[in-house]
Amino acid sequence: MLKLPPFAILRPRNRDELKSAMTGSEDEFKILAGGTDLINNLKKRLYFTTSLISLKRVEELNYIIYDQNSDQLKIGALAHLTELTESPAIMNSAPAIAAAVKTIAAPPIRNRATIGGNLCLDTRCYYYNQSKSWRQLAPTCYKCGGGVCNAAPGAKKCQAVFSADLPPLLIALEAEITITGSAGSRTILLADFYTGSGGRPNILQKDEYLSEITLNQARKRTSLYRKFRLRKALDFPLAGVALSFDKNSSGKFINPKVVINAVASGPLSVPEAAEKLNGKEFSDQAAIQTAAAAAMAAARPIANVGSKPFYRKKMIGLLLKKMAAELVAGQEA
Amino acid sequence: MKDYKILGKSVARIDTPLKATGDALFTADIKLPRMLVGKVLHSPHAHAIIKNIDISKAEKLPGVRAVVTREDSFDVRWGVFKYTQDHQLIAVDKVRFVGEEVAAVAAEDEETAIKALDLIEVEYEILPAVFEADEAMADGAPLIHEDHPNNVNIHVNIDVGDVEKGFADSDYVREDRFSSSGETYGMLEPYTVIADYKAAGALEIFVPTASPHTKAKALSNLLKIPLNKVIVRRSNVGGALGGRSDIFPLDFITATLSRKAKRPVKASYTREESMTCTRQVHDMIVDVKTGVSKTGEILAQDIKVIMGGGGYSSTGPIAASVPFLVWEETYRLPNVRLNSYRVYTNKPIRGMYRCHGRAFLGGLGMQLDMIAHELGIDPVAIRLKNALQAGEFQATGSKIFGCGLSEAIKNAAEKSKWAKKRGKMAPGKGIGMGANGMMCGFPMGIRGGSSAIIKFNEDGYPTILTGVVDNGQGNYHAMVQICAEVLGLNIPDIHLVAADTEVTTLDMGAYSQAAVFVGGNAVKNAAEDARQQIFEIAAKILDCNADELAIEEGKIFRKNDKNSAIGLHKVIRKGLIDNTPVIGRGSYMPEVSRTREWVSNPKGQQAGTFSFGANVVEVDVDMDTGEVSVTKATGFHDCGFPINLKAVEGQYEGSIASGGLGSSLMEEHLWKNGRMLNPDFLEYKMPLAVDMPEISANVVITDDPKGPFGAKEAGLFGSMNSFQAIGNAVFDATGVWVKEFPITPDKVLKALAEKEKTVK
Structure with missing residues (x-):
């Protein structure tokens, strides 16, 4: 060991x-x-x-509160992932969160892991997540303070891949987070939390911590998250897609959002894909096809985690199509 | 099935409570007084000359008790065979893979040992390296061992019948290439060695091993200590799977550290070290040309195999042969040629595996289905047509004794409702079959046999001494069951001492599927010997002939008069006072050819007997994404006779997980310049509980004429033929063949896209 x-x-x-x-x-x-x-x-x-x-x-950082009148869902950063799957507050407001949590790791890990930890998860790379002696076999990479990328020689910056499952879904739900620091607290959109840089994936400063996640209109949107992995549990995503749109849209994507995951150094909102879906029926194959193509075009996977980059890119489109098919079949989460 | 009192039932094993409660001790749990921590410095280079090693700073670090380098190599080389002695267990002149052991320290604590490694300075001259077997074999490739042209470590050539005539006579001939990447064994227990070099010149060593007697012999040779002073204590083994049989540098290094420090040393490898510095599984390229008659009878086969062997030989000649041997144990091959090349590469050392040869056995088994498809024959029918039968001889001359292969194929087809499903399932759903034979007991010279002793205490309870090893499959329980059945006792009455070279007699260990077959025969013979001695003593007390007696529930009585019963303890005590103590002695040597040799003479009886099995799997393929799930596995195993039915079923379940669907669908090494990118259980994908299918494990009982109570090998058929079953099921589901293992979703999708192009 x-x-x-x-x-x-x-x-x-x-x-x-x-x-x-x-x-x-x-x-x-x-x-x-x-x-x-x-x-x-x-x-x-x-x-x-x-x-x-x-x-x-x-302990004051561990809570899940849903206020029906304001439709506001507040989750303390220390809420454990298992608690998210068992919480009536989540099931009554945004059950897609519970469904997405169940795709993370495995039950013993979810018992310990927290939502704050998931949102702050470090990026990953075959050439980085290795023992010290293994890493010493290659030049020091950007993420370790050096000047090269061992996964993509020639790259100008770190290409480590973003691998947390909840951020894309929560971004699609327009979640806000509260960051607490020595100078006080600030609330920002979760989407603005991420830098897109593999070396330093979020904007947290040394004296700051993520304290709360808020959905201001928790029941307003229908949302889904799907991921590709090689085994049916445990694994980080090799590709992931979150989709959300206004509820009660009678079979149409109204104000959709598409966020893709695990194909870049941060979660990526793809407004070009969302645009193609806006106002279209769940069953509109042409719209879904063009949206899938736009989502794939935004994906930039490289060979630094499992499976093949071409396939992970393809899976972005396929996952989006699958979600649409599930919506048609009425199985949305 | 014969009705025995103890055998053939599903019973909880003697080791179950210990393992279920966590009380079982594994090597890493053992602590000796004054024990030091050992740590190894590995080569960072795939191929380099060692110019200089400076250990002066490390030696001066407070808390460091010993440092070993090539200066302590004893100038000996390890090899399983005399002609494969190519491995110095601490690198001397050069290193041949990333991770090769270059130096080691023993220190008072782990932090100090780690610090000391950082203080060792090694100067290398980097050499060009070659990583892929076919590239290593090409002219002009860097030579890894200078005396092996084209880096060919082993070439096994088998040529039986007239292959060219066989092709000429064939109605249909096809050629295919199959390949597979390397794999990892994935034992849960990281490799750990404790060595205690005693002042009196004896070496005591605790180690997870499948073969303590083989390990003792190697250490005796390498360290020049008489064999009776090398005490290998086998602790519980957290998985062997074929990868705990060989001798590893850590064994030698830990012993050398202990000798130098004059203290016990424990060295535990991390997961990464366990995956790269003990043994890995060969990558493989297989080209096979097969000719058949119109009715699907195999008339000729020409097979060329290239295996990536890594830096050293290990079990090379065996590894280069076994996939073919398994194939010839299954089907009638009148004309067949094998050219199997095991090639040195600058990757870690490759050894034997429970499902060794996925490109070979998966490929040939898939090609059989391709042929059946072309000829319009059912895959079950083509297997039955070519399946060997009892009394027949294999291509290289081994006789088949008990054989339930055809029955296993038929039963597996029937139980899985093959006829209703094959070719008739919804798109994306498919069913496929695999079948194979399996050798029990290789020709291993004096190490191929086993002997056992059964001694009795004066209260009548016996202790078995046997060299048999249990790596988790239930061999210990089987020995106790066999002894209990013969002696008319119950399982808790018997104590077992196994696999401890200080007290047990020579045995090959859990190797070549021989433990129950060879070791079990030896224990049975020892128990029968003890029983005969018991009857002879009891005959004097009961005033009758020994052959009139029976033994049950610890009592001896005249068969015609149960009231005559006397307790076993009385008989044992009389034996002691009369100076005729009961000591059962038994042995077994499988009847194998004594002239057969892996490379120079691959002809003659290659094993004591053979087991068989057939396996049907069903898959669900996502036609959009290419993802494959195995939904059901139905296996029928001719294990001769199941000593413990539950253990046999467990073996099948295990072989579907490890080896079976893992190897078929997800397991693969990933590399960059000789560095393994996925040396851990998160990124090396072994199947999880949620990936497992519904499993139906069944037996075919053939009461093998050679086996103890008819028993023989149990468990390898699921892992040895799942590749072909799954590959064939994927074809049934999708209409495409994926010829590269593992069958990952990207390959399925590519094959589907190719097919679409061809159709258009």
Whole structure:
């Protein structure tokens, strides 16, 4: 087994203590939520982290609240993925979230992993997610602070792939997130959280953490997320598509949004694809075909995770078509 | 099925409670007093000359107790055969793959050992490397071992009958190429060795191994210690699958560290090291030309195989032969030629696997279906037409004894409702069959047999001593069952000491599917010997002849008078006082050719007996995406006689997962410049519980004339023929053949697109 590097661990008991832990720390620290990705990455010595700040005792960050009157769904960053699948608040407002969560990893991992962790998941690459000794066989890559991309020689920046499953769906649902830092809180669109850069996938600063996810009109939209992976569980997506549109649209895509996943360094909104669907029937094959082509055109997979880039690109179009077919069959999530 | 008291039932195994509760100890769980931690420095280069190694800084690090390098190599080379001794277990002049062991340290703790590795300075001169077997064989490729032109490590040539005439006589001839990437074994237990080199000159070693006696012999040769002083203690094995039989550098290195540090040393490989520095599975290219009669009778076959062997020989001659042997154990091949080349490459070392040869057995089994399709013959019928029968001889001369192959094929077809389904299912759904034979007990010279001892304590309870190994398949329980059946005892009455070279006698281990067949015969013979001694002593007490006696429930009695019963303990005690202690002794050597040799003379009886099986799988193919799911597997296994029915069923289930659908659909190594890109269980795709199909495991009982109570090998047929069954089912579902394993969705989609083009 790979050995964890030595590190200190801080266990704040509330948000105030969390704030002082973050501002008071002079070490390179990482926030530890479920740890399902972070601990593996530490074993591989991907980070120069000397201390961890555990959120485990900050229970006030773990909640799921749906207010029927305002149609607002608020999820604390520390809500565990399993809790999202069991929550009546989610099932009554945006059940597609629960369905998407069930495509993530496997139940034991979902019991530990949190929604905040999923949204902050680091990007992945065959040449990056390896042991320290393995990585030392090749030149230091962009993501490790070097000047090359080992997966795509010649690339000008890191090409690591975005692999979290919830962001595309939540972006399609126009989710907002609250970022809390030493200077206070700010609320932004989740779509604006991501940089599209493999090296640094989101905009969180050192003294900031993601505290809340909000859907302001949770029941307004129908949404779906589908992913391609080689096994029926456990795996990160090799391609993913989220689709949303206004509810009660009598078999038509009204104000659709299409967000594709795992084919670039961030989740990608594809307005060109959404445009092709707008106002069209679920069964409009020509519209779906052109939307699928637009979504595929936006995908930029490279050979840095499983399967083949050509196939992952193709799957973006196929997943969109499959979702449309499911809608026609009335099986939407 | 014969009705025995203990055998042939589904019973919980003696090792089940320990494993279910977590009380079973694996090597990594064992702690010896004053034990150090060992860590290995691996080559970062695929092919390089080692110019210099400087360990001075590492040696000075506080807490470091020993550092070993090529200076400690003993100048010995390991090879399974005399003519394949090409591997120095710590690199000396050059390294031949990324991950080869170059140096190692033993330190007080793991952190210190890791730090010490960073302080070792190795100067390399990088050489051009070659990674693919066909490229390595080409003229002008860099030579990996200078004395092997074209990097050919092993060439097995078999030529039986008149192949050219066979083709001339054929009504239909076709040629196909099949290929497969390398695979990983995927044992859950990372490889771990504990070595304790004792002051008295004995070496005690704990290791997960399928063959402790073979390991002891190799270490005795390499370290120049007499064999009786090499004590290999086998701990529980967390999966072997064919990959725990050989000798690995870590065995040698840990022993050498212990010798130098004069303390016990434990070295555990990480998952990445386990996947790259023990053994991997060969990649393979198979070209096969087959000629048949109008009715589908195989008249000639010409097969060329190129296997990527990695940096060293390992079990090379066996690996280069086994796929063909399995094929010739299955079908009548009057005229057949094999040219099998195992080629050195700058990749990690490749060994034997439970489903060794997916491109070979998958390919030839798929080609049989292609031929059947062209000739309008049902795939079941073409298998039955060519299937070997009891009493027949295989191409290279082995006689078939018990044989339920045809029955297995028919039963699997019937139970799966083949006739109603094949070619008649909805688009995207398909059904396919695979079948194979399997050798039990290779010719392995003195190591091919097994012997057992059964001793008794004065309370009448026996202990079996046997070299048989259980890697998880239930061999230990089978030995206890056999002994209990012969001695009229119950399973809890018997104690087993197995696979410990200090006390057990020579045995090949769980190798060549021989444990129950060879080891079981030895235990049966030992139990019968003990029983005869018991009867002779009891005859004196009961005043009758030994042959008038029977034994049941720990009591000996005259067959015609159950009231005459005396307790077994009384007989044992009388034996002790009369100076005739009961010690059962038994052995078994399979009747194999003593002149057969893998390369120089591949002719004659190649195994003691053969088991058989047929396997029908059903698949669901997404015609839009090319994704394949296996929905159902129905297997019939001629295992002779199931000693423990539940264990036989479990073997089939395991072989459908590992080897079976994993190898067929998802498992593959990915590489860049000799570095494995997916050396972990997240990115190397082995099937998960949710990927598994509905499984129907069944047996065909043939009571093998050679096996103990008619038993022989159980379990490999599912893994050895699922490739062809799944490949054939994919064709039935889609109308396309995918000839490269694994059959991933991108390949299915490409094949479907090609087909569409051709149709247009």
